[in-house]
Amino acid sequence: MSQAPTPAAAPAKRPAGRGGRNLELSDELKAYKGVWVFIEHDRGHVHSVSWELIGEARKLADTLGCPVSAILLGGPDEPLEKFAAEAFTFGADKAYIMKDPVLKGYRNEPFTKGMTDLVNKYQPEIFLLGATSMGRDLAGSVATTLLTGLTADCTELKIDPTSKALAATRPTFGGSLYCTIMTLAYRPQMATVRPRVMLMPRADASRTGEITYDTLGMIETQVVTKMLDFIADANSNKINLPYADVIVSGGKGLKNPENFKLVFELARVLGGEVGSTRPCVQAGWVEADRQVGQTGKTVRPKLYIAAGISGAIQHRVGCEAADVIVAINTDVNAPIFEFAHYGIVGNAMQVLPALTQAFAAHLALRSRQVA
Amino acid sequence: MHIVVCIKQVPDSAQIRVHPVTNTIMRQGVPAIVNPYDLFSLEEALRLKDKFGGKVTMLCMGPPQAEEALRKCISFGADDAVLVTDRAFAGADTLATSYALTAGVRQIAKEQAVDIVFTGKQTIDGDTAQVGPGIAKRMGLQLLTYVSRIVEVDLENRSITVERRAEGGVQVLKTSLPCLITMLENTNEMRFANLPAMIHAAAYPVRKWSKEDAGIEDLSKIGLKGSPTVVSKVFGPTPRSEKVEMLDLENSSLRDVSLNLIQKIFTRHPTLESDLLMKEMT
Ligand SMILES: Cc1cc2nc3c(=O)[nH]c(=O)nc-3n(C[C@H](O)[C@H](O)[C@H](O)COP(=O)(O)OP(=O)(O)OC[C@H]3O[C@@H](n4cnc5c(N)ncnc54)[C@H](O)[C@@H]3O)c2cc1C
Numbered sequence: 001m002s003q004a005p006t007p008a009a010a011p012a013k014r015p016a017g018r019g020g021r022n023l024e025l026s027d028e029l030k031a032y033k034g035v036w037v038f039i040e041h042d043r044g045h046v047h048s049v050s051w052e053l054i055g056e057a058r059k060l061a062d063t064l065g066c067p068v069s070a071i072l073l074g075g076p077d078e079p080l081e082k083f084a085a086e087a088f089t090f091g092a093d094k095a096y097i098m099k100d101p102v103l104k105g106y107r108n109e110p111f112t113k114g115m116t117d118l119v120n121k122y123q124p125e126i127f128l129l130g131a132t133s134m135g136r137d138l139a140g141s142v143a144t145t146l147l148t149g150l151t152a153d154c155t156e157l158k159i160d161p162t163s164k165a166l167a168a169t170r171p172t173f174g175g176s177l178y179c180t181i182m183t184l185a186y187r188p189q190m191a192t193v194r195p196r197v198m199l200m201p202r203a204d205a206s207r208t209g210e211i212t213y214d215t216l217g218m219i220e221t222q223v224v225t226k227m228l229d230f231i232a233d234a235n236s237n238k239i240n241l242p243y244a245d246v247i248v249s250g251g252k253g254l255k256n257p258e259n260f261k262l263v264f265e266l267a268r269v270l271g272g273e274v275g276s277t278r279p280c281v282q283a284g285w286v287e288a289d290r291q292v293g294q295t296g297k298t299v300r301p302k303l304y305i306a307a308g309i310s311g312a313i314q315h316r317v318g319c320e321a322a323d324v325i326v327a328i329n330t331d332v333n334a335p336i337f338e339f340a341h342y343g344i345v346g347n348a349m350q351v352l353p354a355l356t357q358a359f360a361a362h363l364a365l366r367s368r369q370v371a
Numbered sequence: 372m373h374i375v376v377c378i379k380q381v382p383d384s385a386q387i388r389v390h391p392v393t394n395t396i397m398r399q400g401v402p403a404i405v406n407p408y409d410l411f412s413l414e415e416a417l418r419l420k421d422k423f424g425g426k427v428t429m430l431c432m433g434p435p436q437a438e439e440a441l442r443k444c445i446s447f448g449a450d451d452a453v454l455v456t457d458r459a460f461a462g463a464d465t466l467a468t469s470y471a472l473t474a475g476v477r478q479i480a481k482e483q484a485v486d487i488v489f490t491g492k493q494t495i496d497g498d499t500a501q502v503g504p505g506i507a508k509r510m511g512l513q514l515l516t517y518v519s520r521i522v523e524v525d526l527e528n529r530s531i532t533v534e535r536r537a538e539g540g541v542q543v544l545k546t547s548l549p550c551l552i553t554m555l556e557n558t559n560e561m562r563f564a565n566l567p568a569m570i571h572a573a574a575y576p577v578r579k580w581s582k583e584d585a586g587i588e589d590l591s592k593i594g595l596k597g598s599p600t601v602v603s604k605v606f607g608p609t610p611r612s613e614k615v616e617m618l619d620l621e622n623s624s625l626r627d628v629s630l631n632l633i634q635k636i637f638t639r640h641p642t643l644e645s646d647l648l649m650k651e652m653t
Contacts, residue, residue: 140504
């Protein structure tokens with residue numbers, strides 16, 4: 001079972017906790033203070049989800065009246081101080097740095113030990129991580145080691161006014177329902193959030209903070225898992241859906257993989273990315289990295305154009321945060337029209353080329369006017 | 372080689388509907404399936420068994436009807452199946468679930484030592500991706516999540532090499548057995564069950580263990596009591612208050628509709644047009 005509520009218990013009226021559960025925080029755990037964010041970095045780059053989380057942590061910490069700390073684990077030659085400085089500009093007050101040759105490149109065992117030790121030593125109240133392959137791997141291990149609660153893939157984080165606990169909201173049952181989860185009697189309260197679910201905070205270059213250093217206390221021979229190699233994705237065809245400003249997505253309504261070129265053409269004119277639905281990925285029409293939705297990527301573009309997409313809930317949860325959603329579908333009753341801003345009932349194979357042409361002409365005209 | 376594969380029976384979430392008034396899940400007629408992500412792990416386990424021989428034991432924590440999910444796995448070629456089922460497990464979150472499953476694996480390992488534990492990457496109802504890491508930590512096993520390929524297993528030296536999906540690339544990791552692996556989706560394709568296998572599975576005596584059978588005495592670690600997280604509220608998505616604006620193709624040309632739409636988009640999102648123009652110039 002899992003954090004998904006049992007359907008029988010779904011009505012919201014049921015009071016939190018039953019069966020003699022301990023829902024009170026012990027005095028010892030009341031000492032836990034502050035909001036932590038794990039800063040995920042790899043080969044010289046911080047994953048933007050970490051900054052998004054600092055922005056969110058700032059709001060939580062302001063409500064609680066406590067500091068935000070950035071947690072950085074890495075190798076001695078990695079620019080952790082530079083990352084810390086950046087974290088300060090986004091809203092962190094402190095940074096905890098652990099540098100050790102063993103921490104160069106992510107491996108579960110040393111990172112879990114480092115993280116767990118830091119938590120036990122400095123006792124944060126809330127600990128946030130990105131729901132990435134690194135963050136999820138680490139969060140699950142750390143939460144189990146600390147025997148505390150962890151809420152995955154949250155879409156909203158708030159402080160409950162009565163209990164002052166973290167109220168973490170997440171989609172469940174494929175996005176058909178949401179549930180709010182709290183960790184009342186354990187600390188820290190841990191949560192992961194997917195990239196692009198939270199807004200990127202504004203940087204304030206004048207902000208600085210204080211750095212604390214700690215040591216790992218583990219040597220390479222104690223780490224069982226060895227990293228033999230890292231095969232970086234080819235940069236040329238790197239798909240970066242979560243951070244695209246414009247996404248043109250195609251679904252099964254495009255009928256065959258060849259028609260996807262209409263989607264690619266519109267995306268090219270708009271300088272955007274191509275997205276898709278799960279059935280198209282499963283049919284091998286497009287790469288898995290293009291899947292938008294519950295089991296794909298969460299996106300937050302300014303413009304999302306959905307062509308031949310029904311708008312199933314699993315797709316909707318991945319794209320509904322877009323500023324403007326345009327849907328092209330032959331079926332006027334398609335669920336996509338329930339959350340699109342503009343809809344065209346029509347054949348995507350005709351509408352897409354017309355749109356491509358109109359956008360190209362419009363942008364060409366405007367750039368001549370601007371120049 | 373002895374492999375334990377942990378699975379969960381889940382409602383087919385694609386078919387779940389939410390009652391528009393009560394906001395509760397309408398489960399009637401929704402089929403229960405084996406969590407699809409678990410099948411990638413099962414298939415990988417079966418491939419290892421094809422190669423090295425040995426045994427694949429299925430493990431599930433769930434209500435009695437989850438027996439069906441285990442039977443399904445037997446029909447694919449798993450050798451044995453254990454359902455850890457007890458009312459006391461109800462309401463378990465991921466931490467309590469990992470405790471119960473860990474007890475199950477330990478009990479199974481008493482019969483025959485376990486080389487690899489597989490779990491799904493995540494479930495399609497809970498979606499947390501935490502149970503695998505939880506079991507690994509509790510058992511002190513090396514954890515390999517998001518594995519896209521098992522490169523090599525060296526039984527003599529008790530080592531395994533895998534490729535693991537990370538952000539921006541693939542890690543090639545080598546570790547020692549026993550370990551816990553979660554497979555990435557679409558890394559293999561589940562084999563078909565043939566008729567004799569299905570007949571065998573239908574009659575297979577799935578073992579049902581109570582909490583005592585699984586060696587669990589401490590009630591504070593399982594079910595609701597063993598779950599640090601508390602579900603405080605369940606609600607449906609807020610319907611968008613704003614209605615979609617339809618552009619009519621019947622009374623105007625495709626070109627006019629397109630131009631009209633572009634006007635509307637740029638009016639609604641004032642900075643988008645300049646962003647696009649900037650991009651075009653750089
Ligand atoms: C556990 C689970 C996880 C899932 N995760 C995801 C996910 O992450 N992302 C995701 O997208 N899906 C996901 N799905 C699948 C999801 O439920 C839907 O099946 C899927 O989104 C539908 O894709 P589609 O809209 O492309 O295809 P369809 O549902 O087949 O819809 C095609 C649409 O195209 C329209 N159409 C047909 N012809 C034309 C034409 N000529 N011009 C214009 N329109 C046309 C049709 O009216 C229809 O609305 C998941 C499902 C499950 C069970």
